[in-house]
Structures are given as C-alpha cells and as structure tokens.
Amino acid sequence: MHLCTVRVRMALRSRLRKAKLKAMSTGLYLLIVLVFALGGTIFSGYLSIVRVVTKQCPPDEPCALFLSLPACWFGFVIFLGILGTVSFALLGYLSIGSAKNIMLAASAAGTLFAGYLMVQEIIIYIRSKTMHYSFLLPACVYSLMFYIAVFLLSLAY
Numbered sequence: 001m002h003l004c005t006v007r008v009r010m011a012l013r014s015r016l017r018k019a020k021l022k023a024m025s026t027g028l029y030l031l032i033v034l035v036f037a038l039g040g041t042i043f044s045g046y047l048s049i050v051r052v053v054t055k056q057c058p059p060d061e062p063c064a065l066f067l068s069l070p071a072c073w074f075g076f077v078i079f080l081g082i083l084g085t086v087s088f089a090l091l092g093y094l095s096i097g098s099a100k101n102i103m104l105a106a107s108a109a110g111t112l113f114a115g116y117l118m119v120q121e122i123i124i125y126i127r128s129k130t131m132h133y134s135f136l137l138p139a140c141v142y143s144l145m146f147y148i149a150v151f152l153l154s155l156a157y
Contacts, residue, residue, distance in 0.1 A: 026096055029157045033086045033103060033150055040079035040146040047072035047139055064117045064140060071117050075143050078110045082150060104154045110147035114140045 050058050051070045057063040064071040082103055089099035117140035 036149050037083040041083050044076040048076045082106050107147045107151035114144035
C-alpha cells in the first residue's frame with residue numbers, strides 16, 4: 001500500500017474517533033448544563049416565590065434590587081432561559097451550535113449581573129460589618145457560581 005494512502009486512512013480514522021468522542025461528549029455537556037440550569041432555576045425560583053409571598057427576601061437578608069425590582073426575578077428569568085435552551089437542544093428542536101451560543105450569551109449576562117450584585121453586597125458589608133446571611137453567603141454569589149459554570153462549560157465545548 002502506498003504511504004500516502006496509509007496517511008489518509010490514518011487521518012480519516014483519527015477524525016472519525018474525534019467525531020465520535022465529540023458526539024458522546026455533546027450529551028454529557030448538555031446534561032451537565034441542564035443540572036446547573038435546573039439548580040439555578042430552582043434556587044432563584046425559591047427566592048422569587050418567597051419574595052412574592054412574604055413581601056421580603058429570605059430570613060435575615062437584605063433584598064438586592066435592580067431597576068427597582070428584586071434581583072432574584074431577573075436571575076430566575078436568565079436561568080429559565082438557559083433551562084429552556086438546553087431543554088430544546090436535548091429534545092432536538094435547537095442545534096447544538098445555536099444552543100451553545102445562546103447559553104454563552106445568557107451565562108455571560110448572568111455572570112455580569114450576579115457579579116455586579118456581589119460587588120454591591122461587598123460594599124454594604126464593608127460599610128456595616130454586620131451582615132449575615134441565611135445561606136452563609138449572599139444569594140448572588142451562588143447564582144454567580146452557576147453562571148460561571150455554564151459559561152465555562154459552553155466556552156470549553
């Protein structure tokens with residue numbers, strides 16, 4: 001067999017292996033993002049429901065406001081958008097490329113949003129030195145972790 005033919009076959013086999021690996025990792029990528037999106041939606045949904053029902057944020061926490069509305073409502077909408085996107089991708093209604101781009105944009109917006117709120121909480125803490133939170137840290141920190149996880153996963157994929 002000619003050396004050039006052998007190289008072409010090896011290159012094709014390598015590409016085929018990489019494509020199979022990529023196809024297997026697509027499902028895993030979407031499932032991991034689904035877990036983070038579901039967790040963020042449940043967490044921000046809980047905060048939103050508590051805010052609507054009791055007219056205050058969870059016990060012993062100040063309510064972060066954005067545009068005069070509770071910040072958890074905005075977080076809920078962003079997480080719901082990510083959850084919807086990953087769900088449509090898993091069901092095959094949305095291409096993986098489109099879903100990845102939407103999730104990158106939504107998680108980047110969520111990261112900036114939660115990061116901004118976290119800075120505000122740090123400023124409040126520095127001024128008062130008496131803040132304590134029922135979840136150990138401000139809620140925006142946990143949301144920020146979820147957004148960063150989705151962003152990094154989407155960036156790496």
